[in-house]
Amino acid sequence: MVQLQTNPGSRCVSSRHRARIPAKHPLNVILPMEGTLTRASQAVPAFEDVIILQEPTSDQLFFVNFVLLEDRSAHTLCSEDCPQRHCDTEPWPTFVHLLEVPTLMGTPTQIVSILRELCARGKKCAGLPRPLALTITERQPLDITVSIPLAAVLLEYPVAYVPANADQTAFLAGVRLDVYDFALSLSGNPDRHDAEGGSGDACTIFKFSCPSHLAGEDAALLPARVLERMQSRLGARLNAAGCQCGLVVRHTTETHDRLSL
Template structure:
């Protein structure tokens, strides 16, 4: 069990986010979701969280997103020791920013704990026999860089540049899938910018946390007392090939939640959809 309580940790995280000017005019429900997401990274419930730019409220600000995030993370590290394990990963052109639990990521890389990779280069998605070579190269380099930094500085940096092009889906999409704990990671074709998975029937799985106790202040969660932890999709034609991805991920997340002593229950919801294009 953690001391302070999870409720106190949530309040401390939320206070830190709300002190940042860039977030002050953002709708409270969005700020709360963001605070919960990055706290769950620090706790080790998830490996990474990709910031989706929902909150970039002041379009005229000259302050770069990286400076804002580094300021936020430093404040969190000062208040909550759990955030010492969190690093902001950014791509070469600073188009993507991910908050990542470094020990959890390194543990997964060393164990070869990777998702099933699905090629979406052609109209018909197909399971790849192994991780794409560029993925293995980037993961090895990332693990090496973080381990070396820790040995030299005794703590992790606030941010680290990953040598991949976030604007290139062929490079970024499968790597982001790994960081986000997806059991399915899509691999677009080289130079392909979409649309992706057009008119492909998908099984969409959403993992939702709800309160199992009274430790969490009632005004923190959404009105229905739930928080969407993650969501991913898989082409329905591949479900028989990839196995019980829903159950495997559920078991992993439930184990992490139980090991941390968190007062949450996990639910999984599924739906089928077919779209003109899918955001990866």
């Protein structure tokens, strides 16, 4: 998950469907959240498959639609155990290794291991309800080479940054980025692409970036392809939810001397 940052007090934060929130509280904060989630699922069917994931190392909580996570994991994790699952959803984001020159890479092994465990622990068994909350458990605390791309997977980011090592502090300085911003227009304007900044009533719901040069290595990262894919995904979900807001889509190219992951 990337927060574009041009100065210490200016951040562009994004979230969508799988909301990430700070959890600077005792662990028992999960208990009242479980109660709230139970009541929400009783009132709104869309919440029935939502669970809380806790990542204790970074002290983060994620609200995750577990069925969506299973479907997106099916290609890699459940092809043998769940052959009946459809495979037309995108399995993973594109992983970008943050070397001196950002480079495409495969899915990190530890990400696969964590999600395989989550899929197994979150399954409904013998008519029992799905757990309302799961804690991501590993023998060793997760460092940023795992926690950052894991957050991107859980939040359905199309691009996941993987730091080069656990001590890395400088990210993408001076690298030209394609920046994508998806916002809801509260006035209900129809879906549109707005490269200039958009309507003043728009509320950003999802924002991410990708090094521009990588589109030359993977056509799926071409701006037109990314915009089409994301508009299709988000538009379909907004329509299914009966949302009357318009979807405003913005693409810009930016270069920053300081970014925060």
